[in-house]
Amino acid sequence: MxxxxxxxxxxxxxxxxxxxxxxxxxxxxxxxxxxxxxxxxxxxxxxxxxxxxxxxxxxxxxxxxxxxxxxxxxxxxxxxxxxxxxxxxxxxxxxxxxxxxxxxxxxxxxxxxxxxxxxxxxxxxxxxxxxxxxxxxxxxxxxxxxxxxxxxxxxxxxxxxxxxxxxxxxxxxxxxxxxxxxxxxxIEFPDREMMEEIVRVHFPGIEENLLKEALKKFYRLRKIESLKKKPSTSELLDWIQVLLASGVSHHRLKSELVFPGVLLKNEADLAQLRGSEVL
CATH class of the missing domain: 3.40.50.300 (P-loop containing nucleotide triphosphate hydrolases)
Incomplete structure (x- = not known):
């Protein structure tokens, strides 16, 4: 031995x-x-x-x-x-x-x-x-x-x-x-609590309400079973970076899924979102 x-x-x-x-x-x-x-x-x-x-x-x-x-x-x-x-x-x-x-x-x-x-x-x-x-x-x-x-x-x-x-x-x-x-x-996909920790590591100054709304939209997207490619952690981080750089408020994000092409990389998936409650 x-x-x-x-x-x-x-x-x-x-x-x-x-x-x-x-x-x-x-x-x-x-x-x-x-x-x-x-x-x-x-x-x-x-x-x-x-x-x-x-x-x-x-x-x-x-x-x-x-x-x-x-x-x-x-x-x-x-x-x-x-x-x-x-x-x-x-x-x-x-x-x-x-x-x-x-x-x-x-x-x-x-x-x-x-x-x-x-x-x-x-x-x-x-x-x-x-x-x-x-x-x-x-x-x-x-x-x-x-x-x-x-x-x-x-x-x-x-x-x-x-x-x-x-x-x-x-x-x-x-x-x-x-x-x-x-x-x-x-490696299991991070739950919301762990994902929040990951995001804060990369964006320590992110506003609380914006983070909560971004994660809410993100996990709603991932629940859509018919998506060909669900958004991943790296795409979430890219999306949040765009939100911060563009000055998007949590109020706007609450009513609109802005910059969806950062999260979804498939034409059929983007088309499926039109009129969806996720938006």
Whole structure:
């Protein structure tokens, strides 16, 4: 069995001034750090999945490495890339010694995290965008914290186990073998009380009545089941910023949903609001 140090020996995550984390989310982060396992975070868009890694890095004073996953991303891309094109060009046009293959090896984001002299936070963002084999192809590397470079015969081992945060928008189901190796947390959409706290962090001088009316309109919108895309936290913050910059009063907001295009990003959703009681 692995020896697991008590959690009291770790720097604990409590959130930051700009990132309000629930107790359950804080606990999930700290458990993942203590166990040295990746934290898989799900939740609807706008709940702060990606920002969580930024917040952890800031709170713990660690460097953040971001690996943005695309539909074409392969697991090996995060380990290393052998630049055969550059080597070919050097052999044809350059005067460099091309026998040393190491100079043509470029470490990927995971490789960069492994060779760091200090522990880093590694964000693997939107893992479900890649193909189904992508998570399985990372199992060994995330378990053993090492990988082998075939071209040079070198094994890269992590100097310090990175704090790995993985986000998913549930576009694809992730393999069971991968899930077993992760700590999982679903970020629930903030309730009104927590959302009020989030808004006050970003806009500490906001007038009480304007905040109450803005939240009232916002949560009314989110209750409309037929909306294709419900407004998220980030859209609420953008909307409130526009309200403040435009000098909109809470009286006007009470009778009119101003600047709806900041909250809703779909033509059908905007059309549906015309004549709605939310307005």
């Amino acid at each position: 692995r020896d697991i140090p008590p959690m009291s020996t770790f720097n604990k995550f409590f959130g930051t001034e700009k990132y309000i984390a629930s107790e359950s989310l804080r606990n999930a982060v700290n458990v993942a750090i203590a166990l040295g396992r990746p934290l898989l975070v799900k939740g609807e868009p706008g709940t702060g999945k990606t920002l969580l890694a930024h917040s952890i890095a800031k709170a713990l004073g660690k460097r953040l490495i971001v690996w943005n996953i695309k539909s074409t991303t392969k697991a090996k891309d995060g380990l290393y890339v052998y630049d055969t094109v550059q080597r070919l060009n050097d052999s044809r046009f350059g005067d460099r010694d091309i026998s040393d293959i190491k100079q043509y090896i470029r470490l990927g984001k995971l490789g960069e995290a492994f060779v760091s002299d200090e522990q880093v936070v590694l964000l693997i963002d939107e893992i479900d965008k890649a193909d189904l084999e992508f998570p399985n192809d990372l199992l060994n590397e995330l378990d053993e914290m090492s990988f082998y470079i075939h071209e040079t015969g070198e094994t890269i081992k992590a100097k310090h186990r990175p704090i790995v945060i993985i986000t998913s928008n549930s576009e694809k189901e992730l393999p069971d073998a991968f899930l077993r190796r992760c700590i999982f947390h679903y």
